[in-house]
Amino acid sequence: MIKVNRASVQGSSGKTGSQTNRLTRRQSIWGLVFLSPWLIGFFAFQLLPILATIFLSFTNYNGNVTFKLGNFKFVGFANYARITTDPNVLQALGVTLKFAAISVPLGLVVPLLFALLVNSKHLIGRNLFRTLYYLPSVLPVVAATMIFNGVLNAQSGWINQLLALIHIPGPRWFSDPNWAVPALNLIALWGVGNAMIILLAGLQNVPTEILEAATIDGASGVQRFWYITIPLISPVIFYNLTLGVINGFQYFIPAMLIGGINGNPQGATLTYNLQFYREAFVFSEMGYASVMALILFVITMICTTVMFTWGQRRVYYAGGER
């Protein structure tokens, strides 16, 4: 607005208010033109499809037949009723919760420790360490899964061979229903680089004056960390937490590759997203799978909203903004 006014004032001194309005309107139209790719995309690829998913969730549409009237029936809430007793969905929810129960806390603590380490003045060659810790995050997840499938092999894998050196019998990882999820967590943990870089930037933004003032007042290193650093980087921690929860529910590639669509062994790697893929695109039960998609959507929305409202109260934003 200011920009337009100033331009009009400088452009020609004799412009009236209505001319300014016209300019503003013209600017708004230009703005909408520039926004149009996203606006169209949002309606065509996001809003309307979500509404269509809601519509489909009340039908028994099967993807093996073309989508037209007569090829599907409205079944009311039958799909919703079915999902509450579907053992596969319950299994998938259990696997996903187990995965998230490990991945979320690990995803908060480990990247923070890495960030503290590569932010330390005492670390020689910090940039090299940052680059190398980050490296696994850019490698294709399919390749990472192949690598971990080998590293975690019960006999020839290095992890179990190293454990054997200190006389700990290693688990059978991906073949053991109890250890399959922790093994998936290890693959996820390999990609902590992203969170580390974000936290590192947060650490670098902590004003040194505050830390120095605290040192003069006699605060110990641990105290400075708990009472200054942590509150100051809480928005970043909180951002990582939100992403961690959401990613937990969308975990797919390693589970699909290791356990196949049945989530072997014994459904231990049947994540929620994998079960969704199976219903929608293997069994083509698209009406029923729509309910699963909506549940995922609602869970994501609830998580995001809860964490944002919780975050508003708990998280320190510099300058009180937001």
Added chain:
Amino acid sequence: METQPPMQSPGTSQVWKNLQNRVRKPASKIGVTLLGFFLLLVFILPLGYMVNTAFKLDTQTTAQNAPVYPATPVTFSYQGNDLPLYYVPINGHLKRLALLHGYREDSQFIDPAKPGGGVIEWTGRWRILTPVYRFSLTWDNIKGAWEQVNFILLFRNTFFLAIVSTFGTLLSCILVAYGFSRFPIPGKNILFIILISTIVLPPQATIIPLFILFTKIHWTGTWLPLLVPAFFANAYDVFLLRQYLMSVPKELDEAAMIDGAGPFRILFSVIIPQAVPAITAVTLFHFFYVWNDYFTPLVYLVGKDNLFPISVGIGSVFGTFTRTPGLSLATATIAVVLPAIIFFLAQRQFTQGIVMTGVEK
């Protein structure tokens, strides 16, 4: 002389403190760096395993008493036969001898140092002896993987997808970010909040109707479902670019405006040259995104092996290669090399981009 000790006392303690500092500082440097190095070893271990396994024969992995590193058994040529070498304990010494005949409880060896010295008889089970290995890389796995997986096709497909969809993403996201950062639009704040909230929108919530739609218009089984949406902007990249454009001073485009430049002219001659770091970051992110994307091509390209990008392509041999770790990790090695090189070349722009999106929220 008697007055010196009290004088010296604070002096020595000062010296002592300095000395302490001088020792402690390098000590903590060494300690922290060692810790970092140890963690790095743990972190890089899977990559070491990958390279190690890719360049060694699977037979060595399962062989008894074979070294961990890629190696080949050393042989000794004796009367036209290649005899394997073993470490044989004779009179308390380990001697490198070539196995001529191995029986159950005893065996005959030849000393490679003096083959004319005749047959050495040895009692004991030769099967428990440690063979002599020497370091040697095998390219068999890499060759085998290259033959069984059509990497050239997969790379070509991935590059085509990456280039076109990165172009579409840049084009659309720059326009949208420009709109959000520079123009007075009614309800702009609400629109921006909607945009941001679509970052967390799970793709599953939209994929079924989109799949039905794309099937109706015969796009499934082609690249169109992967490419066309890229031309309609995505929240993540718009957010990154918009944050960056907000920090570009408005005085520049105001000056251009006074000179009579239209919005497009300002975009191309003022804004884009200023936003090169953000544009580079988006390009890199999108390249890696396409390189990694698995779910979408898996859904839309089912059965169209000749259209697969690298992720789905190597994913489809995952099961077949489970019993042949050498081939499996050679495949992983080939798939990993290019992203790793690009990352090393562009890591600064890359990490700056992550910081731009992560910290601003």
